[in-house]
Amino acid sequence: MQRRLPQPLQHSTSAFSILLALMVSGFAMVGASGCATYTDHVREAKQDALQGRTQQAVERLNKAIGAEESHQYPEKLTSENTLMLLERATLLQAIGKYKLAARDMMIADQQLDWLDIGAQGKAKIGKYMFSGSSVKYRAPPFERLLLNTLNMVNFMAVGDYEGAQVEARRFSIVEYFFLNDESKTLLPESLALGNYLGGVAFEATGEYNQAARYYADAYRYGLRTSRFERRLVDLFRITGYGGKGKGDAVQQLVDRSRAGSVLSFEEYRKQYVDGELLMVVQSGMAPYKEGKKYPVGQAIAYANAHSYNYNYTLSAKEKSRAREMAVSGALKWISFPQLTEKGLPGQRNVNIFVDGREAAVFMGSNIERQVEHAWERISGALMVAAITRMITRAAAGAGAREATQQATGKSGLGILAQLAVEGSMLAADKPDTRSWSMLPGRIKLARVRLPDGSYPVKVKVAGRTESRNVEIGSGVRVVNFSRNR
Template identity: 35%
Template sequence: MRRRHASLAGRKRAALAPLALLLGLWQAACGGHEDRVRTALQALDRGAPAEAVAALNEQLEVETAAELPALRGDNALLLLDRGNVLLSMDSYRLSARDLGAADKSIDLLDMSRGAAHDLGKYLFSDDVGPYKAPAYEKLLINTINMMNYLAQRDLSGARVEARRLAIMQRYLRDHEGETALLGLGSYLAGLAFEKSGQADEALLHYDDALRHGPYPSLRRPLRALTRGEPRSPRIAALIEGEAPPPPLDETGEAELIVVVGFGRVPQKVPQRLPIGLALTLVANDISPTDRARASELAAKGLVTWVNYPTLARGKGGYSIPTLKLDGRSQPMEQALDVEAQVRAAWKKSEGTVILSAITRTVARIAAGEAAQGATEAAAEDSGPLGLLVGLLTSATLTALDTPDTRGWSTLPARIAIARTRVRAGTHDVVVGVRGESRRARVSVAAGGWAFVPVMVLR
């Protein structure tokens, strides 16, 4: 009798051991990257960027923004977020340092057609391993960092970022085609070389910018820069053959450039999709074997949902910034619709992501079935315990399926630009956007220039 009790106790312990493990894993299962940035984004929504930096510092395990974290795990991505928030606080030097450090640690995600299988695996998989940025993020690292250097009047640093951007532009044109994100970067690169006295290089970048947008704010600067001799049909069409204005230093004027980033792009969040709907969405792509296996598991009740990442709503997409210079309203033009680029990139990959989610879920459940069978065999004398363990196995496999929701969460949804000639002296700049009013006072000498970046990330 004692042996029988001992044998039964042993089998129960054998059942309880994996049960305890499953319960522990279930409790440990948590949200993905979106949980790590939630507190920071909520602070930005309240208009409290300093609190957002503090929240990011906590995740980065540093005391202050003056410290660089160890670039392990997702720290490079969090560093991009901190860099953008610091830019919104006019901390240009620290922002430039953060963006530069992150740029060196983040690779480009291959979005080409030939890499579709690996793309789906990467975008769907748990958020482990090195983060790889989509093209729009890699381009915007250098574009936004040019704003930091131009704000500091550090033309050398701005030119370095411009050259890095040009390398990335050439790569993307060779591998992925055109993207409207190239326009703003080329505009700022042209500005950096123009103010460095390198007119030929500036014109190449300005011409490239005009391939992606009309940029009417370039009309007068290009008339002055070309001296009436446009180098390309695009530049000729913009300046319309009019005579060039006199140089700034002759008129006692200067140039003021204001760039406003506002709102935030859609954040990646986990989504649960019924397995039947998921199978319908990928009907033309899923293999007959995977479809049959998924349907079989669904019929058994072992899989009813598929977890995968998707895009939430953006913020600030329909806001219109206003600019007043010395109390007078000035026109602003949209330089970049970042949210549109984010959604277009995601639309291209979403089907692949859902397909990968299904095949991964099927593989996990199939593996779980084997574990469940062994556990139930060990607990055959335990009555309801075996059933409970079986249910927990299936539920825990679903709970542990945390899609990769990593992304640059503090990118502005839109960017607008204004560029105008002003008299030499001190000027008051007031930008209104997203319910906030940002003020700056700038002083410019005759023939000089000032660059004022404004970020309102709410």
């Protein structure tokens, strides 16, 4: 006679399997995600870059993305290694490997389009169940704009103005999109430098109508020097650029251009294009994100104080639930990224000497301010997501406890199941510290006109000097200095 297993034991085995599955999946998540955040993964490379050990920093990033050399790139692009490609591109640009830097930026640009447009719905579910870092990376507008801006520098540094023009057009598409969609996270200066460099790219090849359009936008967004104004007046004179009418910031320059004498394309070229040397100096480093544990009350206050997006606010019920959980001890804190400048050098003095004479330096872009502004505008909504996640987690844990208790009739196993679910979700709840963290803090520019010849250019950033000889002839030369941060 076949012996049947007693019913309770069958239940118990099945419940044990559920519990084991939960615990194994919990451990698997811990194994897969670990506790390290994106900032942890790039920390050492960043330190090397700040200390001037740029090549070493590149090698660290190569290792992180599984490449032996800088000409290799990851076969499978994830959100994290796409960002690391951008970090590497910034460093390759600093050591003069412009073609490799441009390639990395082009790959990242295309990949960010995919990440932006593809599978956002699926990602949102992950964001609410697990962690901000499980969602595909969606670069903030200023990062997307800086990608094309800095890639213009790569192309122009090797004299490829056609490539720079392609980047300028890409910049314009993104600019138009963001101005219509997310203009509140953008500062005017996020747009000024890209438009200015776009103007340079088109002006260099004699496409003056396009140059006038880009330069005019750069001026509108706040890039203004007296020499630039003179250039604009003459450029408007040869192109007939008419501005956007009353109230347009360039209108007075348009009026001046109409009052002046006739200027030929050839005269403009001789006066403003041939012998031009544009120096781009990137210094400091932009603020980055690191994980912080906020007590629940503080987290709710933070979400309230940074509530710019009314689609992402906590309901009264959610707030009360979170507070109840805090009081009961079920929810102690919220893991959330904070913006920090810890370990960064802060504002750097920049001096540029061309042939021994100091050149006038002007601000191209204050990226520190752009990062802070964008974070200020979006962090409230992200905090709401983090709090909602914690509530969801607690509900999932309670559900697991109830289901296990019902299946086994044992409260002890129910508690274990709850702990397993909460533990696995806690492990997966890494604060999302992803950002293009090796962006410079500031980009400064200097522009001079020189007779044909070879000139020594020295750039001092906080006492450290980078020198280069630059050949000047017909056309425009663009040189980048970003090794010393």
